[in-house]
Amino acid sequence: MLRVLSLGAGVQSSTVLLMSCKGILPKLDSAIFSDTQWEPKAVYAHLEWLTDEAARHGIPVHRVTEGNLRQDAIDFQKFSKSADGKRYASMPLFVLNPDGTGGIVRRQCTSEYKIKPIERFIRRNLLGLKHGEHAPRDVVLEHWFGISADEPQRMRMSRHLWQRHVYPLCNVPDDYLPKPMTRRGCLAWLAEHYPDREVPRSSCIGCPFHSDDEWRRIKADPESWADAVDFDRQIRSMEAMKGQVFLHAKRIPLDQVDLRTDTEKGQLELWRHECQGMCGV
Numbered sequence: 001m002l003r004v005l006s007l008g009a010g011v012q013s014s015t016v017l018l019m020s021c022k023g024i025l026p027k028l029d030s031a032i033f034s035d036t037q038w039e040p041k042a043v044y045a046h047l048e049w050l051t052d053e054a055a056r057h058g059i060p061v062h063r064v065t066e067g068n069l070r071q072d073a074i075d076f077q078k079f080s081k082s083a084d085g086k087r088y089a090s091m092p093l094f095v096l097n098p099d100g101t102g103g104i105v106r107r108q109c110t111s112e113y114k115i116k117p118i119e120r121f122i123r124r125n126l127l128g129l130k131h132g133e134h135a136p137r138d139v140v141l142e143h144w145f146g147i148s149a150d151e152p153q154r155m156r157m158s159r160h161l162w163q164r165h166v167y168p169l170c171n172v173p174d175d176y177l178p179k180p181m182t183r184r185g186c187l188a189w190l191a192e193h194y195p196d197r198e199v200p201r202s203s204c205i206g207c208p209f210h211s212d213d214e215w216r217r218i219k220a221d222p223e224s225w226a227d228a229v230d231f232d233r234q235i236r237s238m239e240a241m242k243g244q245v246f247l248h249a250k251r252i253p254l255d256q257v258d259l260r261t262d263t264e265k266g267q268l269e270l271w272r273h274e275c276q277g278m279c280g281v
């Protein structure tokens, strides 16, 4: 039975890989990172370190890619297909229709740029299947995911007979850990075992799902911020739509979004100003 991790190189999947390196979790046969070619530099630097660390413990980290999501998304916005006409990089972008109503573009990027390249690599390179060849009908592979116990809604059953999905941090389906781990638990474990390492958040620089916290982090890196603002400008008008398209949920240009925290806006910090539970309300 092969054990393979989908590696996002963020907090949770890094924890799973490093726990496997340390023997806290069963030994993985390999980990696979699917590269959208649009992650922050900190993620690529962390991935380099992870690759070396895993190699020291006999776990190869493979990189696969479907192409450059940023460029493909721009081409898709303009021409409804990527430059080579093969990929459909639709991101969950926010749309402002001419009548003032809002919409959102259907998300295909996760499937096309994250899930399919990894499944293809597993079938061709790990199972040795040729194009169109039938996969085994028995389970021959555990496919691990770094999903933590605070996000169980992201767990999925495998669609294929030849693999079963395993969520080690949720203890699904096996009790690999004494108890499930949340993202906060992963951060605490990483801080204890790798105190000198800061594990970045992993996602595309211009992911429309960023919270304002995440946008503030992106803005703190001038290069990434300039990249996201430029992308936001380039996708404004979409071939297939009458409305305007935006990266931020407010449906205004990214560099015009007020990303200040409530404190920076001078609003009350309710928790700091609470009455310490004395009056019972």
Ligand code: SF4
Binding pocket: 036, 091, 092, 107, 109, 110, 113, 114, 203, 204, 206, 207, 208, 209
């Ligand atoms: S991080 Fe966001 S933009 Fe990138 S593949 Fe995932 S959903 Fe799409």
